[in-house]
Amino acid sequence: xxxxxxxxxxxxxxxxxxxxxxxxxxxxxxxxxxxxxxxxxxxxxxxxxxxxxxxxxxxxxxxxxxxxxxxxxxxxxxxxxxxxxxxxxxxxxxxxxxxxxxxxxxxxxxxxxxxxxxxxxxxxxxxxxxxxxxxxxxxxxxxxxxxxxxxxxxxxxxxxxxxxxxxxxxxxxxxxxxxxxxxxxxxxxxxxxxxxxxxxxxxxxxxxxxxxxxxxxxxxxxxxxxxxxxxxxxxxxxxxxxxxxxxxxxxxxxxxxxxxxxxxxxxxxxxxxxxxxxxxxxxxxxxxxxxxxxxxxxxxxxxxxxxxxx
Numbered sequence: 554x555x556x557x558x559x560x561x562x563x564x565x566x567x568x569x570x571x572x573x574x575x576x577x578x579x580x581x582x583x584x585x586x587x588x589x590x591x592x593x594x595x596x597x598x599x600x601x602x603x604x605x606x607x608x609x610x611x612x613x614x615x616x617x618x619x620x621x622x623x624x625x626x627x628x629x630x631x632x633x634x635x636x637x638x639x640x641x642x643x644x645x646x647x648x649x650x651x652x653x654x655x656x657x658x659x660x661x662x663x664x665x666x667x668x669x670x671x672x673x674x675x676x677x678x679x680x681x682x683x684x685x686x687x688x689x690x691x692x693x694x695x696x697x698x699x700x701x702x703x704x705x706x707x708x709x710x711x712x713x714x715x716x717x718x719x720x721x722x723x724x725x726x727x728x729x730x731x732x733x734x735x736x737x738x739x740x741x742x743x744x745x746x747x748x749x750x751x752x753x754x755x756x757x758x759x760x761x762x763x764x765x766x767x768x769x770x771x772x773x774x775x776x777x778x779x780x781x782x783x784x785x786x787x788x789x790x791x792x793x794x795x796x797x798x799x800x801x802x803x804x805x806x807x808x809x810x811x812x813x814x815x816x817x818x819x820x821x822x823x824x825x826x827x828x829x830x831x832x833x834x835x836x837x838x839x840x841x842x843x844x845x846x847x848x849x850x851x852x853x854x855x856x857x858x859x860x861x862x863x
Contacts, residue, residue, distance in 0.1 A: 574766045600621075622635045677724075781802075814839070840859075
């Protein structure tokens with residue numbers, strides 16, 4: 554039962570195609586309903602575009618675990634993700650979150666977010682409160698499918714171990730080490746965990762707060778500065794029209810893409826001026842993401858979550 558508890562957890566991969574971290578600031582969450590072992594129901598929150606170890610508990614009907622929670626102890630915005638080590642059936646397990654899937658045979662993270670950018674570093678902020686010497690882990694991999702071997706090759710990898718307790722948000726700067734800088738990846742996977750990601754790892758109560766994840770730099774490219782000086786999106790929430798006011802530092806051709814929570818582009822178009830109104834009356838009530846890219850859809854300049862209510 555203990556091994557099944559972790560191995561049966563199947564995460565759903567998002568389908569973003571640009572070089573960003575969907576909901577990397579953990580501002581957007583959805584309340585989900587699980588069923589416990591005696592058939593009762595319970596609610597738990599999960600960050601959009603991520604899966605957490607609470608989904609393991611939901612998948613095997615353990616009950617409310619709350620190993621991942623929406624925290625108002627944030628670095629930026631309004632929320633951060635709070636991960637806590639837990640115990641079920643006498644077996645310790647880390648609190649974890651990933652944008653990837655879990656291979657039910659090898660208990661490893663697979664798939665993830667489509668991404669063809671050769672990112673230089675992963676950065677973000679964390680707080681850490683360990684129990685009994687626990688070590689938190691932040692991993693990032695850039696991957697590429699190998700059609701010859703039918704496997705995914707790791708093109709770049711970064712691994713961070715956090716051993717020191719910190720009550721204030723601390724910046725981490727994780728370089729990604731490339732095997733071959735001439736070959737671009739096709740996907741990326743991030744894992745956040747209160748201890749090494751395996752059964753029997755860590756201790757109940759160890760806590761890791763993470764916020765404002767971002768990629769910085771592209772290997773082999775001297776990037777020009779972002780031409781988008783500022784963006785104002787309103788109203789909040791949106792009813793019929795989403796208004797976007799831009800201030801640009803230089804002339805540039807832009808386009809917008811609007812994604813739903815499954816990662817599908819459901820609206821897009823060119824940006825012809827510094828004031829844009831997008832008719833969203835055809836969209837259902839819920840949460841979405843708008844992304845501003847260059848006209849070739851190769852570089853992301855801005856992204857923001859928004860919700861539709863009527």
